[in-house]
Amino acid sequence: VVRQSNRRSIRPVSPRRARRSDARRDGILKAAARIFRDRGFADAGMRDIAAAADLSPANLYHYFRGKDELLFYCQDRALDRMLASVDRARRGSVNAATQLRQVLAAHVTTMLDEVEGATAHLQVDSLSTVLRRRIVDKRDRYERAVRRIVERGVKSGEFSAGDPAIVTRAMLGALNWTATWFRPDGPIPADRVGHTIASFLVRGVETHV
């Protein structure tokens, strides 16, 4: 069981106070993600994160038990957005190429445009066993959802892929790797990077007509 560091589950608070606390948690997660991105997870300290979030270290520990809990919530939110993009794509089109292109492009913008997303490519070895299990399960769920789009495309004849499992991992690798080279102040905006890579990857499986 994961212990909640957020005390709301223990003592009742007024709605206004709860809203303020949620906003504070959001701000802390964004600050933590920024520090993880800039220094790497290993070199990030709770003190740096507290300073970036404009909190005292003691106050930071009131919200989160440690670095690994912060990483967990950043990754968990990014994965929720990626899973939501799969649902959106499936509701929006029956065409596997269109669905896949949308999901892959959204993956890149989640990682590059939203601060917490930048932690999605980080390895989960630093998490405690329980938190790691939850992230790995959610990652696997997302990977399966992407692979199912590839497999449906193969079944309908839209796609041909040597090995859908390997090809799906190659796609996710191409997307995750963007976090290592993309510069927010560079000449190419995140959404153009996303569309360029998504089109390239979908071409790699589309059946030539």
Next chain:
Amino acid sequence: VVRQSNRRSIRPVSPRRARRSDARRDGILKAAARIFRDRGFADAGMRDIAAAADLSPANLYHYFRGKDELLFYCQDRALDRMLASVDRARRGSVNAATQLRQVLAAHVTTMLDEVEGATAHLQVDSLSTVLRRRIVDKRDRYERAVRRIVERGVKSGEFSAGDPAIVTRAMLGALNWTATWFRPDGPIPADRVGHTIASFLVRGVETHV
């Protein structure tokens, strides 16, 4: 200037002793790469590496000044192999698709089959400024060599790529990411993973006929 921890440059040794020393260095690099792969660079200690290489810590320091020098030599060797594969591919064929497929497949087997190669995907933030510069320069050289194959293919009409620079990085990301999920004891051998991903990526740029 990078200081050589290898004392051969300072005092003359007999050829047999030099050979023994080279073999010892090779063994140490492989042991270090294995520890980096299994524990991550941040959690690897010189003591662990010494134990894995069957040396005393003091003896290990006789060969290498520290963890970052070990990481440097592992990455440097892997990049040398990748650069050599570009030369080999260019000598072997004039066809851009054939060249690219060979280079991308060799990248995967270098990373997955050869222990030092597994460090090639690691970020270089842990290296000292001088060593980092040298690895980043060699990486850039390799990236440019791969991109030039893509660009030549575009010029000759073999390929069409939205943006050769972004597409090349997407390819390298798909390859580097294999180090995070490939299991040597899994059902699919490294060279099959390499060929599957290389074919998929080359399809992504090939002009449909």
